[in-house]
Amino acid sequence: MGIDEVLEKLATVIDPDLKKDIVSMGMIKDLKLEGGRLGFTLELTTPACPFNAEIEEDVRRAVGELEGLAGFDLNVTAKVMEGRSLEDDTSMATVKNIIGVASGKGGVGKSTVSLNLAMALQQAGAKVGLLDADIYGPSIPLMLGMKDGYMQVEDNKLQPAESGGLRVVSFGFFSEQAHQAAIYRGPIISGILRQFLVDTNWSDLDYLIVDLPPGTGDIPLTLAQTIPITGILIVTTPQDVASNVAVKALGMFSKLNVPMIGVVENMSHFECTGCGMKHSIFGEGGAERISKDHDIPFIGAVPLHTGIRSGSDRGTPMVISAPDSPSSEAFRSCAKNVAAQCSIIAARLRDQPQEAAPPPAAPPAPPSAPPSAPPPAGPA
Numbered sequence: 468m469g470i471d472e473v474l475e476k477l478a479t480v481i482d483p484d485l486k487k488d489i490v491s492m493g494m495i496k497d498l499k500l501e502g503g504r505l506g507f508t509l510e511l512t513t514p515a516c517p518f519n520a521e522i523e524e525d526v527r528r529a530v531g532e533l534e535g536l537a538g539f540d541l542n543v544t545a546k547v548m549e550g551r552s553l554e555d556d557t558s559m560a561t562v563k564n565i566i567g568v569a570s571g572k573g574g575v576g577k578s579t580v581s582l583n584l585a586m587a588l589q590q591a592g593a594k595v596g597l598l599d600a601d602i603y604g605p606s607i608p609l610m611l612g613m614k615d616g617y618m619q620v621e622d623n624k625l626q627p628a629e630s631g632g633l634r635v636v637s638f639g640f641f642s643e644q645a646h647q648a649a650i651y652r653g654p655i656i657s658g659i660l661r662q663f664l665v666d667t668n669w670s671d672l673d674y675l676i677v678d679l680p681p682g683t684g685d686i687p688l689t690l691a692q693t694i695p696i697t698g699i700l701i702v703t704t705p706q707d708v709a710s711n712v713a714v715k716a717l718g719m720f721s722k723l724n725v726p727m728i729g730v731v732e733n734m735s736h737f738e739c740t741g742c743g744m745k746h747s748i749f750g751e752g753g754a755e756r757i758s759k760d761h762d763i764p765f766i767g768a769v770p771l772h773t774g775i776r777s778g779s780d781r782g783t784p785m786v787i788s789a790p791d792s793p794s795s796e797a798f799r800s801c802a803k804n805v806a807a808q809c810s811i812i813a814a815r816l817r818d819q820p821q822e823a824a825p826p827p828a829a830p831p832a833p834p835s836a837p838p839s840a841p842p843p844a845g846p847a
Contacts, residue, residue: 468535470500476533480525483518484807485814489526492814503537505530512813513673514545514592515806547593547673547806548813550697558665558694562596562672564809565696566728569720570703571712573681576733577702578606579775579785580801581678584700586786587802589633593673596627596634598663600690601680602656605639612782613640624668634670636663653685660689674809683719691723697809698726700766703753704734710753717761728808729764730754731801737771738793764808767801770794 478490489495489509498507509526511519523543530539550564559565568581582597589595599607608614611630617640619626627634638659651659669675677696679687690696699720703713717727732754737746748771758765772794775785786795 468500468503468533470498473498473500473505473530473533476529477526480522480529482512482522484516484811485512487814489522497542503535504540505533505536505538506540506542508542508544511543511545512810513547513806515588515803516545516810517800517803517807519543519545545592548810548817550809550813550816551695552816556694559669562669562675564673564813565675565677565694566805566809567677567679567687567690567696567699567720567725569679569687569699569701569716570681570709571683571701571714571716572709575681575702575704575709575713576769576775577681578610578678579779580702580731580733580769580798581676582607582610582779583784583786583795583798584802584805585633585674585676586631586784587799588674588676588806589631590786590799591802591806593806594671596636596669596672596675598675598677599635599637599639600660600663600677600686602638602651602659602686603680605637607635607637607678608639610779610782610784611635614782617641621668623666625663625666626668634672636667638663657685657689660686661693664690664694674806683716687716687719688723691720691725696725697812698728700728700805701730701757701763702733703730703757704749705732705736705747705751705753706749707753709749710757713753714757714761717757717763726812727761727763728805728812729766730757731766732768734771735768764804766804766808767797769797769801 474490477495478488480489481487482489482492485492494510496508496510509523511522547563553560568577570577585595585597597607599605613628613630618628618636625636627636628640629635677690679690701713701717703709720727734749737748739746754768755765770793772792774789774792775794778785778788785792786798789795
């Protein structure tokens, strides 16, 4: 038995998401066969892949079918794939994936989904950042219990605040704006977002979650046109009013050639702890209809839970305050599915770079230095 025979056997293991064998995907590292003892590293595409355990089990089964082995040593690691063209974005070349979280309307729990997805990805072992891009109504600092947090400027770069290892940037960290309305015209808002993106020391990140304001205004457009991003995650509730408007956000990003990661249904149902029945308070199936009608992945459904509200008010996200709750399990499942879709987009980008979306048009140059305080308000 030789190395070729080992690789041939391992090539029978298929990644369920990427639909490719683990050998051609380069997931087998440091393979050694000495004295009949086999050893190698299985490098998965993300620590948050929903099929990691299944792939490892298939690898062990395949190796077990090899004859004449005296022993087997397997080391399992994960290296997140780049789901965006870093060559086209030297300003944020250390961020492998940028995920915009959008909605057609407010009130669907988009910030709650963004925060808990970020925390769930981090809990899985990924390096994660969270950008609160809702300049008019930043809520992430409150939801993280960071009302007194702040960002510093070092070497002409904004330094994100940190919460348990999660790197966070928000307009809400500017103390003088904490209780004031942001009354700025579109160009100023777009300039702030560009600075938060490219003038921030994000360091090495596997995923940057960008919590976008609702609708299809300046900030979502600026994100799509400033830098290459991995894709957009749409958040909706089951009711027709929310899902019908969510389709408008989907349509905008599709016109801009931004990949769609999928759709999440928040507030999908409420399960009564007294009677055990599920109540569809806001209707049923809104996200699944969007997924079917527009051929985008259905990422998952998150049920209502009073702990989501109370945890956000206390500054403790649901996945931390009640990790065993059905809602936390749903957030973790959604995070795994989001990571899987990022890997699929990354594999497509790697294998077919000629079909990748063209880089966005160059935006107006941002100011040379990030603000140590919010810019002055323009005329209303």
